Amino acid sequence: MSSTAAPVLPISNPQTTAAGGGAIEAPANNPAFRAFINNLSNSLRHGLDQRRPWSELADRSAFSKPESFSEATLRVRKNFSYFRVNYYAVVSLILAVSLLTNPFSLILLVGLLASWTFLYLFRPSDQPLVILGRTFSDFETLALLSAFTVFVVFLTSVGSVLVSALMLGVAVVCLHGAFRVPEDLFLDD
Numbered sequence: 001m002s003s004t005a006a007p008v009l010p011i012s013n014p015q016t017t018a019a020g021g022g023a024i025e026a027p028a029n030n031p032a033f034r035a036f037i038n039n040l041s042n043s044l045r046h047g048l049d050q051r052r053p054w055s056e057l058a059d060r061s062a063f064s065k066p067e068s069f070s071e072a073t074l075r076v077r078k079n080f081s082y083f084r085v086n087y088y089a090v091v092s093l094i095l096a097v098s099l100l101t102n103p104f105s106l107i108l109l110v111g112l113l114a115s116w117t118f119l120y121l122f123r124p125s126d127q128p129l130v131i132l133g134r135t136f137s138d139f140e141t142l143a144l145l146s147a148f149t150v151f152v153v154f155l156t157s158v159g160s161v162l163v164s165a166l167m168l169g170v171a172v173v174c175l176h177g178a179f180r181v182p183e184d185l186f187l188d189d
Contacts, residue, residue: 033122051085063179076177083177091169098165105161112152120145 066072080087099106119129120141129136136144153159 036121051089052083054086057083057086057176062181064181066178072178075180075182076174078182079177079180080173082182087173087177090172091166094169094172095162095165098161098168102157102161105156105158108152108156108158112149115148116145 066075099109123129125138129141153162
């Protein structure tokens with residue numbers, strides 16, 4: 001080592017790298033990660049509480065052909081406001097089936113999610129990202145992850161799989177909403 005190297009300053013944070021001999025804090029022990037998971041589970045639980053019975057959604061006696069396009073759009077709006085959570089579940093199911101039938105797209109999306117999670121969201125703010133000996137700032141990390149996201153979504157099959165699945169899901173929701181008569185639905189405002 002040369003004598004011109006800057007001295008290493010001690011830090012008050014007990015987290016060190018594995019090479020330094022200390023333990024790395026697991027993401028599950030991170031308070032931000034726990035808060036994120038708690039908020040996510042509370043939001044999901046609250047959203048699922050708003051779900052309507054599936055038997056009501058699939059009631060065959062409530063279907064009829066709309067007389068005009070304006071009646072169909074009115075039905076779609078009323079049914080969407082009533083069956084919103086059920087419709088989100090249907091679109092999510094279509095998206096999941098589409099991704100499961102395209103494993104390459106699923107692997108790319110999981111890799112993209114993992115890179116955002118570990119390189120940007122849950123990385124400790126006092127530890128900069130270092131790749132191949134180069135230190136990246138938060139802005140550079142965000143720019144690289146954004147460029148990687150654009151590449152994965154628009155220059156691979158992932159974008160077309162996601163768009164086609166979402167379009168199919170929206171079409172199913174619109175068809176159901178247009179043909180289901182919303183007269184027996186009572187909205188809780």
